[in-house]
Amino acid sequence: MNTASKHLWVALALLPSFALAEGSVGVGVSEKETPTSKSESKDPTVAVSVNLTPPEPKQPANAFGESGPVELKHVVEIRPFTQAGRSEVALFGTGQVNGKFSSHYGLDIDLAYHIRESVGVWLGGSYVIYGRQSSLTDELISKAHEQPFAANALLMQWNAAVGLEMNPLYGKFTIVDDKVLHFAFYINAGAGIAKTRVQLRGNDNQQKDAAGNLAGPSFGDTGYRPAGALGGGVRIFLTPRWTLRLEVRDLIYSALVDKINGCSRADVGKVSQGRTDVASGCDAGAFKDSGADAAPDSNVKNAGIAQDLLSDISSDVINNLSFYGGVSFLF
């Protein structure tokens, strides 16, 4: 016990037992070194608003000269919202944000399990409700009679992927009535497959079906592609179970287009001439528009477009960058 604590004991002994009876053992000074690391990097406090008046400053001038602050104040808080050991199901609406040659809008459902507070695994799938070539592509075709390589305009129908998620940063902000909202930034990465197709007839084409109505766009199947997903977003905890999810995810898939509906350029050429002697694996019937009112020569015309697309075998890596907005439920 040092000098100070001996003196102090006199003072303590005189304290009235307002709330607690004092023990009979003297007061010691901790000699423990705090087993903490300064390398922790978790200071992402987003102080959007301060909702209570600050107290009077209590830090006195330091009588001991230039020795710097003598104390630091911290918050070591039980997480109000926790993910570790919980599963999460999320439903998103998705919209492509880099749609130069294509536009994709759809729905996504993800299932995640949070192994730890900052690490999780996820499994998800997206279905593209609206996936077309972009207006720029239509314009190129109709005005300049040019169109992007098939690989550049490859459309995705759906995809499925599994991956990992990490939550490196967390934060909070206040909104009306001093309500504190906690959030966590996350990044995720995964791998899976994507089902693709190319658009043959443009969105604004004037072709008519057998009933005289506009035939609308037509598509040719380009098969399954390996896909990768890389994303980042924020999870805002509305309640301990419900979160608002905002995310940007880049779906990356290969786009070597050398066959359409399983047909090579030579076979497509035959289909465009009305011939049926195509190689096995070439689904010539797939070029025909669906529906009872399909024009009888729609297969020929579609195959003709396909033949143009395959005139230059193209390959690319498509980055389908999409915004995901939705909600999730932790359980």
Added chain:
Amino acid sequence: MPNLKNAAVLCLVSFAIPAQAEETSAINQAIIAYNDSFNSTGSEKTKRLVQAALGFYEIEENGGADEAKFKAEYYLAQALYELGLSYSASHYYMQIIDAGAAHPYFAKAVEGAVKVAEAMHDETFVPAFLNKRYNKKFYLVPADALAKVHFIMGRVDYRANHFKEGTGFLSAVPKTSSYYALARYLLGLSYIPRPEQKWAGDPDKALKMFDEVRELQSTDQVVYADLEQVQDLSQVGLARVYYATGKGQFGSDGYQKSASLYHAIPKYDRAWHPGEPERYSPHWEEALFEGAWADFMNDDPGGALGKLQTLHSPALSDSFQPESWVLESIIYFQNCLYDQTRVALDQYDKIYLPMSEAIKPLIEESKDDEFYFNLVHEAQEGKNGLPTSIRLFLEKNEQYKSYLNYAGQLDGELGIINSTEGLRSAQMAKDLAEMIGRRRGLLVQSAGKFIKGRLANVAATLTGFEGQAEIVRLETSSSEKDLLERNDDPASRLGKQELLRPDVPDETYEYWAFQGEWWPDELGYYKYTLKNACPVETNTASGP
């Protein structure tokens, strides 16, 4: 349903009354009206009950055969209770209990009195009455009501510092009683040693009782009253016992256990859900303050200062915690941080010296009980100089709340009497109003004296801490002088120490740096790391 059962029994018994024809007719009419009330609702029910009560009152007041009078007395109480006149009912229940076990409704009256005490949250009058009248004939009382009587008796004894008698009564409350958790908690408190009352207690038993309450769960057969609240209180009780035993008992460090238990007291009210406006647990403030002491004694000054920071935050700025500033000054003093010590003492002076001055006239000047009874209420309206902190401190007191609730019930009964058709003009109404007035007078006396006592206690507490603050101030000056005389160089010592982050226990916790902003969710989770300027050989920055 129990009332219907009583009514049915009453019906059967009434056929056996062989008394005078007129009296029989009167009581039968009252009984019929009373029974009919169970088949009626709204104003019709009130009308029947008033009719019954007036009939019973007539017989009870004007005498007659004992049997009829006994019956009228008990059913008058029952009818009044049904009318919402709990205190008035208790008068007749107590009258029957006074008559002793010879009264055929003795046991039922005890049951009724307990029911009234529950309804009125009466922790004073009915309990004091039962305490005086308790005798071996109480075995006649039905088991559940008897268990409640034993709890009430135990509480009276506990409050009177009669711990030995109290533990006897409280131990007699069986596990099948809804008061079991309350009784066990009070038993735990009763077993805490009280040297000032020459009561050795039994800390082991106290721990056992508190632990048992924490483990209790209501079942289909029994729902324990106020269980969650009592469980939180038991946790505070456990923490206090461990604190009182200090280091080296129960096979480990009492301070450490105490600190952990205090830390685990829920911050939020049990009924609060995330997303709702903040509503704190009623035990949280005391857990913060007492937990700060436990941290301090557990060699965790950073934890203690963190808890004190919450107590001193704007959210709890009206909390009455004079000792918290003295404790803060002591913690800094302990670490030879004398400037910080003085700041804490100055804060004490700034906040509590004006309070001390403000309440002096309220105690020293001659005031009657009515003044003190109304003191808190008038302070809410800014009609007197009672500081807000002290008003809130008084308002939080359970006994004060009980007095206030009782007064409200009495006022409510007067309101019912004066507004009920057929009752307000009856002689019974006048008698009841007079009784209520007398009881209110007694209540004002008791409550007024109680508040005056609490206020005097507050004044004494403040005076005591003013003295403590002065002692710490003197010690601080003395210690600084010592350092100067020794040519000591605390600045270089402080300069060599690093201020690190506190340990984050696991991933269920998150870390934030405190930057002067008061976030509601962070209250209760502050932690300091501080340097130590004392001239010892192994100085390090202290932390948790």
